[in-house]
Amino acid sequence: MTILSERSTRLAKSAPSRALQALPVTAFGIDMVLLLIASIAAMIGRANLTWLDESTNLTSMVNDVAPFLAVGWILMIAIVGGYRRSVFGEGTDEFKRILNAGVYTAALVGVTCYLMKYQLSRGFFVLIFVIGTILLLAGRWMLRRALHVARANGALLQQVVIAGGEAQIDDVAAVLRREKWLGYHLVGALTPAGVPGTETASGIPILGDADRHDDIVGLEGIDVIFFTGGSRRSAADLRKVVWELESHDTQLVMAPAMTDFAAERVRTRPVGGLPMIHMESPRYEFAGRWAKRSFDLLGSGALILAFAPIIAFAALQVKLHDRGPVFFRQTRVGKDGREFGCFKFRTMVVNAEAMVAQLQAEQGVDALLFKMKDDPRITKPGTWLRRFSIDELPQLFNVFLGDMSLVGPRPQVPREVALYDEVLRRRLHVRPGMTGLWQVSGRNDLTVEESVRLDLYYIDNWSMTQDLSILARTVGAVMSSRGAY
Missing domain, CATH: 3.40.50.720 (NAD(P)-binding Rossmann-like Domain)
Structure with missing residues (x-):
């Protein structure tokens, strides 16, 4: 027996992925339970909408319509491919199919009731499709999270x-x-x-x-x-x-x-039986247009107002610790290589910059993305300011002024930018950000190479949806304090 056949025999005897065949059945069961909950919630909600003057017997209507509506909804999910094994686990296709199934079912029910002159409660109709769609999307998201956890632990x-x-x-x-x-x-x-x-x-x-x-x-x-x-x-x-x-x-x-190509940049077109893969150009130019800048301006203004008490408390703690400056203003390099003064709460001793060369020599590293755990320069209040990223809140003013963005590659000092090669200089195509893709993917625990890869991915595949996703994930990354030092 050859090495190949021996290996194949072992794999055939222990193929854990066969459990993946149960995913469509699991999703089907979850969808049925959630639609039952949606029906009950819609009935209760409609009963409490006293301002709707409808003569429909709600209980009788629910008993007549709800079972057929649920079955029809499930069938529509199957028709649009919501139970195909290929949609589980990654991408947005699964959620699009669930959303489309809800829209198609609602349209079909509405047209059918109109043609048959059936008096379906408007309140029940709106509530069941709104609640049902939200529950189905949430159910698929939880199923995906469970699948990812199982895979991280070596299952499925x-x-x-x-x-x-x-x-x-x-x-x-x-x-x-x-x-x-x-x-x-x-x-x-x-x-x-x-x-x-x-x-x-x-x-x-x-x-x-x-x-x-x-x-x-x-x-x-x-x-x-x-x-x-x-x-x-x-x-x-x-x-x-x-x-x-x-x-x-x-x-x-x-x-x-x-x-490192996002799905939005990839288009497949079969031509004469030959699948042609079209790759769109990098999208960093879109990151510099008015939509992102407007979002940064409104977002930073709102966040400055929301975090004003925390900013004031942090400033007081820094000042009382050693009577030194509250803010640390450092020259950083922004979009297209322009330098600007980046604001932060001071978290280190006053002469921290003079100690950099000595620490680099002790650590045996160069200046590129220089970070170290247990940095002796960090002050006592600086420890908790860094752990929860409060030290970076003053950068909201940099965002408001246009030097930075809420999301983007982290700004670096001129001596670090001087080490950039042609690939790394692509980081300068967009405004630097307060948070970015590598911050929500591990922060300082990532290697330099992985951090650079994530920054370049963000630049080449920018989208407003990705920005919103990164901002949402930033909250979790800050609260967990993973990789913060």
Whole structure:
């Protein structure tokens, strides 16, 4: 027996991803329960809407209509694909389908009642579809969160093999390993002229030859095969592979060797049977337009008013500690390389800047994104100011003045920017922000490389929706104090 067949046998005997087949059934059960709750809530809510003068017998109407409405709603979710296994776990497609199903069902019920001249309570109609849609979306969100937690703990994983060139395989594998919530357990790889028992540069076991038909269709216990670039296999050969795997219940995924593209920038158009992937240009120019600036202006103004008591209390604590300056104004580099004075509450000793070179020498690091735990320069009030990011609240005034944005890459000092290469200088295409993607993804616990990658992803894939998501996640990141020092 070959190494490949031995590995396949072991996978077939222990495929935990089979539990994923229960996801549609689980979602179906949750949806039924939530629609029952929505029906009861709508009936109670309508009974308390005394200002609605309707002669409808509410109890009789609910008994007649609610069961058919719930069944029709569930059928509509199924029709629009809300129970397909492919929609669970990632992306916004699942939520769009649930929302569409609610709209279509409401329209169908409204038209049917009108044509049949059925006196359906307007209050009940509005309440059940509003409450029902919200509950269904919340239920799917909780199911997704539970799925992500299970995957992070090693459950409900799909067994994955990547086929292609070694360099391309390692690129795709880096994404799958980093994004554990996707639930892909990388078993091995198939490379051109691959020798079983060897490994790729990143340590992925090679199971066989990507260009040999038998090595691909002979895989058992595999849920997903990623095909990436670097293989010599023709389109006709790949089509035969698809036919051969029909009976294996194995998904085939084409994974171009391109990473860090948001879904909004990717468009797929089949042309003559050939799927063409269109990639939109980076979107950082949109981050400098009036919509984002208006949002920053209104948002920072509202937050300054809301946090005024906290700002005053923090200022008093800093001043009383050592009678030094309350604010620390440091020159930072903003959009297009323009320098500005960045405000913060002073959290370090007065001569903190003079100690930087010595600390860098002791730590053995350069100036780029310099941070250290247990920094001896931090004062007593500075500890809790940093832990909850209160020290950065004065930057709301920088946002209001237009030097910064609420969301964006963190501003850095000129000596750090001087170390930028061509790639890092892309951070200067947008206004720096008070919070950003890497802050809500781990803050200072991330490596420099990971922080840079997240900043560049934000710049190239900017959207207002992403900004709102980052602001919402910032609250959780600040309250948990994870990675803050």
